[in-house]
Amino acid sequence: MCSLPVPREPLRRVAVTGGTHGNEMCGIHLARQWLRAPGELQRPSFSAMPVLANPAATAACRRYMDRDLNRTFTLPFLNSTATPDDPYEVTRARELNELLGPKGTDQAFDFILDLHNTTANTGVCLISDSSQNSLNLHLCHYLQLQNPGLPCRLFEYNSPGMETYNLESVAKKGICLEMGPQPQGVLRADLFSRMRALVASILDFIELYNQGMAFPAFEIDIYRNLGKVDFPRTADGDLAGTVHPQLQDHDFEPLRPGEPIFKLFSGEDILYEGNSIVYPVFVNEAAYYEKHVAFLKSEKIRVSVPALPELTASSTLAP
């Protein structure tokens, strides 16, 4: 009985969002399925709300219409005055902020789970905006324990203090579930079933959390973003090569100084020139060519996560 009771709010207002990018098909078809039959998202202490986040881009089977919706949830976009010339995704971000936020306020949803696919061979990857978010680390650990054969990694994409811009940042807490590889515009049954099962596990975790269950302390490896690496390019900005076969499909595996990262069209190899081992993530993701990202470098960090003590009666009753 050494852990002190802390104020821990149950997560009652939960949303599961798919189609934030209109060509990432698992989340799109899960959201549509749940909008027809929402029972699957019900738990004793809450019912998660399914949301199809970008209906226009989903109808067009494109990542976005005018700009990347998942980079649009910043306060300047959300709080600026609407005009008829606003990009579609700016308008849609404001609508979602009204539905699930407003961002940064007490009225905001408690938790958003945002579903994504990538063409990169990431396997199952949770993306979280800060390792300070103890809930997300417990959630990741829970999924690892539930699925011992399935690598499930946590990728921390931005530094504490940096302004958040993605959909789940509208809620008080949130996480992105990313699964790959799946081509844009393709729905693979294996990934669809796995994502569906993982969402069920995540909702089960929230239910246990809401019931007040204690979660013990543990240690976990996480991957922290160190920045992007662009493709090799010609003077005109065209590709001069692409990801090296030795790096392709090797997300989250160690990349050592001197190992090849690109194969030029001339046949020459480009080697990684850093000083230390890094862990590439989002290797050759289709949507990142325009962002000048061939892959992200990350560092692997061992993190000690304190226990989540049992929820006390007073906090269970908190509004």
Next chain:
Amino acid sequence: MCSLPVPREPLRRVAVTGGTHGNEMCGIHLARQWLRAPGELQRPSFSAMPVLANPAATAACRRYMDRDLNRTFTLPFLNSTATPDDPYEVTRARELNELLGPKGTDQAFDFILDLHNTTANTGVCLISDSSQNSLNLHLCHYLQLQNPGLPCRLFEYNSPGMETYNLESVAKKGICLEMGPQPQGVLRADLFSRMRALVASILDFIELYNQGMAFPAFEIDIYRNLGKVDFPRTADGDLAGTVHPQLQDHDFEPLRPGEPIFKLFSGEDILYEGNSIVYPVFVNEAAYYEKHVAFLKSEKIRVSVPALPELTASSTLAP
């Protein structure tokens, strides 16, 4: 000396086209590379001309802007009067018809090799519009002999007599080289190198053909299109399921009556109800969702291909 000399025209005017679909990246980057450095396409008897077929769709990294360019090379589109409201691809088809055709005339190019990628696990696949085209069968056989470890199949997509609509139909002869799996918008180094090597082999074959080499008779299995199978859908036309894991990635493998083809979101399997074995092709190709094609059924046929006799001096000198 039992084979009779036949009038066999050398193929002098040859084009290699990429980017007919603007998000199929191997052909796009090969065409760009060859436009910068065309030497790779030269052979003693001809120089193939590289063409980026759909520049606007390539810049947007989309299959097409207004309509599928590779369904637009029919005489009604090519010969109708231009108007300012024409879809981009109709205008572009007319331009390509001027450059490489006109279709069906003596002025047309001798051969077009059109480069494509698919998200389906087709491996290397040559697509030809008729098994009557003895040149394409000899070409396929040549590639098989040159690459003994690499399955290289010939898919015959339309029946003799049906109007042709694709880019290579503008030339007197032509073939499409299709390679998968590769996500739309992604350039994989392994597929890029393999396609580049195969194009070199195809040009080598044309060179041998032009030099008058005799090619002996042989037998070959080809796959003939039997028609499309759509995804299971709800009353609203939404997907009700997707390709079954047992069929996914199994292009060109036998599908027997009673075997599963779709997994519904309800969990139920949909079985193949045909009477005989078929060979699915383009299984779960991203671009075919909108065409209501989950896969094409094909039959596997053994074809006897007569020898191409040695080119006689008189035909070598033919214009």
